[in-house]
Amino acid sequence: MAARSTEPETARPLLVVHDTDLAEEISRLAAASGGELERAPRLLPTAWRTAPLVLLDESTATAARALPRRRGVALLCRRTGERVWRTAFDVGAERVLTLPDDERELIELLADAADGPEGEGRVLAVLGGCGGAGASALATATSVAAARAGGRSLLVDCDPLGGGLDLATGLEREDGLRWSGLSVGAGRLGAGTLRRALPRKRVGAGEVAVLACDRDRASSGLTPEGVRAVLGAGRRAGATVVCDLPRCPAPGDPDEPVLGDAELAVVVVPAEVRACAAAARVVAAVTERAGCPVRLVVRGPAPGGLRPRDVARAAGAAVLTTMRPQPRLAAALDRGDLVSALRRGPLATAAGAVLAELAAAQPPSPRSIPALPAPF
Secondary structure (H helix, E strand, O other): OOOOOOOOOOOEEEEEOOHHHHHHHHHHHHHHHHOOOOOOOOOOOOHHHOOOOOEEEEEOOOHHOOOOOOOEEEEOOOOOOHHHHHHHHHHHOOOOEOOOOHHHHHHHHHHHHHHHHHHHOOOEEEEEEOOOOOHHHHHHHHHHHHOOOEEEEEEEEOOOOOOOOHHHHHOOOOOOOHHHHHOOOOOOHHHHHHHOOOOEEEEOOOEEEEEEOOOOOOOOOOOOHHHHHHHHHHHHOOOEEOOOOEOOOOOOOOHHHHHHHHHHEEEEEEOOHHHHHHHHHHHHHHHHHHOOOOOEEEEOOOOOOOHHHHHHHHHEEEEEEEEEEOOOOOHHHHOOHHHOOOOOOOHHHHHHHHHHHHHHHOOOOOOOOOOOOOOO
């Protein structure tokens, strides 16, 4: 009877190199990418088959010639030459990386391997059309609705003067990363590493992770590079990334990458004349910078009798949905219990409509106005 194989199964990148200095350097880069390596003294068939990424040097690549070709193989070296390129061709390596020159590319490979298969995450931008419109509440509600449906949800606080979304979700006392503690390094964040570092709350079958701004530091820690890295990590994780933005977007702001990357931007507008006038300026600024459709969520009541079509005409964007006031919302926010309050009600219904629009991924022309919802 054949002996049972004792080769270990691995879901981590596999490193098989004989150069000790090179191995230490690669281990350091793996740590920078937020992942771990499986180091092995020789190349074994099971590890070759199961590892998401295989890193070899010229001396260890010889063993790969006898193994079936696979994707995700990189040959590492200190300098290239004809012999190195011939070895790469023989073993089917997709990349030849020269260190230290190609460190950034190697970090990205390691981060991709740590994240697993790339997800199809979506990015949503939520803004208030005026002060106190309720954008943070809708952003939180949408993130909670995505998690309650069983998906991954990442709620990103991009408004350093907004008070902190960790307060709204009751996570202010939880340990975890805030913006001021985020270090992007080479411009890439491992999706799994980021999620594990953030305060999280279980919601239904899913989970909401929250990246909030600090309240006790002079600098918020928000940077364009950091925002891009967070959005990328959320997308690769297949998460619904909901970004709560300040209502005055301007070129060069740290949160500017959100508008360029989002599939949908939603502006929350109370059904009031002055709110509509303010929202028109917000919509114009967002439309100028966003690469996605801009839609309105109109919040009642309408003390002057404004209808959704009136708000759409005044603000200059199509109405996605309307919502009545949420009972006892202010009290839930003060208790940090907004998540529990969002099981049902107008906010939950509006959040569902926003998620459906985000999932559709077929945005109409920004200037066209679809069928309007019924009045309040």
